[in-house]
Amino acid sequence: MHEYPITEQIIKIASGKAKENNARSVTRITLVVGEQSGFIGESIQMYFDIISKGTLCEGAVLEMENIKAKWYCPDCNIHYTRQPFSFACPDCGNDGMPTNIGKEFYVKDIEIETE
Numbered sequence: 001m002h003e004y005p006i007t008e009q010i011i012k013i014a015s016g017k018a019k020e021n022n023a024r025s026v027t028r029i030t031l032v033v034g035e036q037s038g039f040i041g042e043s044i045q046m047y048f049d050i051i052s053k054g055t056l057c058e059g060a061v062l063e064m065e066n067i068k069a070k071w072y073c074p075d076c077n078i079h080y081t082r083q084p085f086s087f088a089c090p091d092c093g094n095d096g097m098p099t100n101i102g103k104e105f106y107v108k109d110i111e112i113e114t115e
């Protein structure tokens with residue numbers, strides 16, 4: 001549900017950029033979505049299709065780069081992707097700690113059409 005306001009925000013940013021550049025439309029928006037960001041790509045896409053109607057973003061491709069969450073093991077000094085139902089480091093078996101990798105959520109790139 002909370003994807004609705006964030007999708008509105010993305011469309012606002014992209015439309016603003018298109019206007020600034022006297023563009024006819026936005027053709028592609030690339031989003032970086034971390035697994036732990038709390039946002040679900042499918043929901044953003046669904047809202048995007050609805051909210052973008054009639055805006056400069058209508059028909060734009062919404063591209064998502066999904067980032068897997070990483071854990072950190074201080075004993076081995078490595079980052080790793082945890083297995084389901086486990087926080088264990090693959091090397092030593094101790095429980096690692098969560099990191100900020102996987103919490104990303106931002107607009108990486110906006111492509112516009114000016115012709």
Ligand SMILES: [Zn+2]
Pocket residue numbers: 073074075076077089090091092093094
């Ligand atoms: Zn370890």
